[in-house]
Amino acid sequence: MHDAPDPRLADFADLRDVELRKSLEAEHGLFIAEGEKVIRRAVAAGHHVRSVLLTRRWTASLADVLEGLGDRVHVVDDDVMEKITGFPVHRGALASMERRALPSVAEILGGAPHPAAGGAEAGEGRTGGDGTPPEGSGGERAAVPRRVLVLEDLVDHGNVGAIFRCAAALGVEAVILSPRCADPLYRRSVKVSMGAVFSIPYARMDDWYNGLAELRTAGFRTLALTPDQAAVPLDEVEMTERVALLLGSEGDGLSSRWLHEADRPVCIPMSPAALERGVDSLNVVAAAAIACHGLMRRGRAVP
Amino acid sequence: MHDAPDPRLADFADLRDVELRKSLEAEHGLFIAEGEKVIRRAVAAGHHVRSVLLTRRWTASLADVLEGLGDRVHVVDDDVMEKITGFPVHRGALASMERRALPSVAEILGGAPHPAAGGAEAGEGRTGGDGTPPEGSGGERAAVPRRVLVLEDLVDHGNVGAIFRCAAALGVEAVILSPRCADPLYRRSVKVSMGAVFSIPYARMDDWYNGLAELRTAGFRTLALTPDQAAVPLDEVEMTERVALLLGSEGDGLSSRWLHEADRPVCIPMSPAALERGVDSLNVVAAAAIACHGLMRRGRAVP
DSSP: OOOSSOGGGGGGTTTTOHHHHHHHHHHHTEEEEESHHHHHHHHHTTOOEEEEEEOGGGTTTTHHHHTTOGGGEEEOOHHHHHHHHSSOOTTOEEEEEEOOOBOOHHHHHTTOBOGGGOOOOSOSOBOOTTOOOOTTOOSOBOOOOSEEEEEOSOOOHHHHHHHHHHHHHTTOOEEEEOTTSOOTTSHHHHHHTTTGGGTSOEEEOSOSTTHHHHHHHTTOEEEEEOSOTTSEETTTSOOOSSEEEEEOBTTTBSOHHHHHHSSEEEEOOOOHHHHHHTOOOOOHHHHHHHHHHHHHHHHHHOO | OOOSSOGGGGGGTTTTOHHHHHHHHHHHTEEEEESHHHHHHHHHTTOOEEEEEEEGGGTTTTHHHHTTOGGGEEEEOHHHHHHHHSSOOTTOEEEEEEOOOBOOHHHHHTTOBOGGGOOOOSSSOBOOTTOOOOTTOOSOBOOOOSEEEEEOSOOOHHHHHHHHHHHHHTTOOEEEEOTTSOOTTSHHHHHHTTTGGGTSOEEEOSOSTTHHHHHHHTTOEEEEEOSOTTSEEGGGSOOOSSEEEEEOBTTTBSOHHHHHHSSEEEEOOOOHHHHHTTOOOOOHHHHHHHHHHHHHHHHHHOO
């Protein structure tokens, strides 16, 4: 039994303090997986376990994951867990896992190794711009992606996680993040994604202003999703072999820079009655779900 | 300036204490609207304001709403607001509003008066089973709905709100709730819906077990949304004049009772690669968004 503060439990401190967690996780190159299912998915994706904090009733079902971790397994009572983490952990088990270097955007667009195929051991830093794959990645390469989501400056971790879950379920093959987009490996993103952040390759742009140039060079048609009902409906836009769908932030949508840079603005048509009543948009997760479904449906129609 | 506890501010107490709020709101027949936009939408829908709690910087922009409320307007500092409500209210203005009697399911399916057209002044109780409209409703009747969502036992208020927002944006004309489904007028539902809970008529069933019988009697084809990929894809199912789409709870989906009672199970096809990787479902809001979009798209194809 442990009581906070204990340096061995520092990875799990104050999980609801977003600013503290961001700096702690960046500094140590870690992230938190919550609950048996998500922990298993992180392990299956090749992430190394730093340590595990759990209550006694989870030790049996996670026995195989805990094996070999020795004194990096910390079994505590519910109230101690709550004291350390700052909230009641309903899923009873938390794992601190090592982040790996992210591939570059070029690597992702060229068919980066699948995350589950192995990877480097550092933080969210990445390999040099020379296009070499991340250190330690010797695994199978992913298929070159044809359907990609690009997320611009989403601020809500839950939304990022939910969009990864949709993307993974609906056949999107990679995700590209703007430099300021919320972290897919933040605890809440991971949890809401149900581990989908481990199953879909992603990269973060270095340069927001020219961020779309690399996509165009790689042959992607870029579609900017907008609530503007004057745009072409997504169901009717011309599809090409490679399509990147751009989704903007929760409050303001896409920046005017990206809207102008994109090949085409596209919309999800809304009910005329709703527009009359002033219901003027869908939330970004609902829009992403409809758009991913549309891409998959249209994808099947392409010979 | 006020300091808690003050009986005049009791409507706004401990807004994050779900159990306390549920009993307080049921007892007094009230709900809380948060932020200028949502407060305005509640007022526009005909809800009476009981009282308003806000910080000084919101008094100007809400002046027309506050007019005539006299001593039922409480202007406080941020820290007092946080002390009363139990959390930092970023949107700076809260209104306690009167609930109205809900129409019955039969009334909704027959084209109940639009919520904005006026209504009775009681709690969530409703008129007798004799089919008479709620007291005080003398307004225009809504069109008889052709596209309806039925929510079974959703527990998360945010999900209920998000689904109302999708439904309103995508042309769903009414929502039916199972007896135990989370309350659309709970603060978080209202907030996440962006006020869509005021713009779409809804009713709550009395009887879960035979809940679908009334829909069938009214001529609805009932489609049960399931992650089971052996079901007919929603895009391919035969549509009829009146369609009710059934959505199940976050954890377990639809009950087996409703799955068996429904006319047809339907699914949203997922990517084969995702199924191989064990990504086995969409969250209920994403599924609802795709399904509502599908209903609207299919609706347009019907002559």
